Amino acid sequence: MIELKNVSKRYSGEVAIGPLNLRIPKGGITAMIGPNGAGKSTMLTMIGRLLDMDEGTIEIAGQDVQSTKSGHLAKVVSILRQENHFVTKLTVRQLIGFGRFPYTKGRITSHDEEVISKYIDFFRLEELQHRYLDELSGGQRQRAYVAMVLCQETEYVLLDEPLNNLDVAHSVEMMRHLKDAAQSLGRTIVVVLHDINFAARYADYICACKEGRIVEFGPTDEIIRDEILTSIFDTQVKVIEGPKGKIACYH
Known part of the structure; x- marks a missing residue:
């Protein structure tokens, strides 16, 4: 379980996040949704200890995020931010191998090679594993980044808008991979999503944010109901039942 207690982050007297109180259950996919500027990414990066909070506590699997040693925390939770600045002359396999750093400190063993191959297979990157990142399409590169995070083999995985810059087909493919990872690998995945219909289709839980607060x-x-989504996004939303679940339509 991930638990936030009275977590706040202040940028100025007029811009603040929180206080946030939340319990994210173990297992499945939890999607964070809400309008731009709602605080979704800020909350995620505080959970992953990439951004300091001003007040409150965050625990992941009973470990205090602020006080737990980095080496130990890196074996509990992994995070992928929106901005990734990796050297483009890395191969896909080399990139995914970075996920093993908390265990290897840079010295890859035969066991680590097996784990790397496992995630190359899981994300269907076999034919791309020896290609350089700058030779890949945006969708292929994004799959490699997410494979790297999964290769860290943490129980908790945080992903900040992993569908960014992906078309619909690649977004569906990515969400299917994440759903499979949650179900078959037993991961707890927390993901910031811009498209509420992907959240409706693939998430087990929804955390809805607005103006720096958790509202639902x-x-x-x-x-995923008319009145809740209309309130969150300040525009009329109608939820209909589609052949594969609920679909939110804006009016």
């Missing part, structure tokens, strides 16, 4: 949290079916 619960099972997906309880949150």
Whole structure:
């Protein structure tokens, strides 16, 4: 479980996040949704200890994020931010191998090579593993980044808008991979999503944010409703039942 207690972050007297109180259950996919500037990415990066909070506590699997040693925390939670600045003359396999750093400190063993191959196979990157990052399409590169994070083999995985710059087909493919990782690998995945229909289709829980606060949290079916989405996005939203689940339509 991930638990936030009275977490706040202040940027100025007029811009603040929190206080945030939240319990994200173990297992499945939790999607963070909300309008731009709602605080979704800020919350995620505080959970992943990439951004300091001003007040409050965050625990992941009972470990205090602020006080736990980095080496230990890196074996509990992994995070992928929106901005990735990797050297383009890395191969896909080399990139994914970075996920093993908390265990290897840069010395890859035969066991680590097996783990790397596992995630190359999982994300269907076999034919691309020896190609350089700058030779890949945006969708291929994004799959490699997410494979790197999964290769860290943490129970908790944080992803900040992994569908950024992906077309619909590649977004569907990515969400299917994440759903499979949650189910078959037993990961707890927390993901910031811009498109609420991907959240409706693939998430088990929804955390809805607005103006730096958590306004709704619960099972997906309880949150993907006309009145709740209309309130969150300040525009009329109609939820209809499609052949594969609920679809939100803006009016």
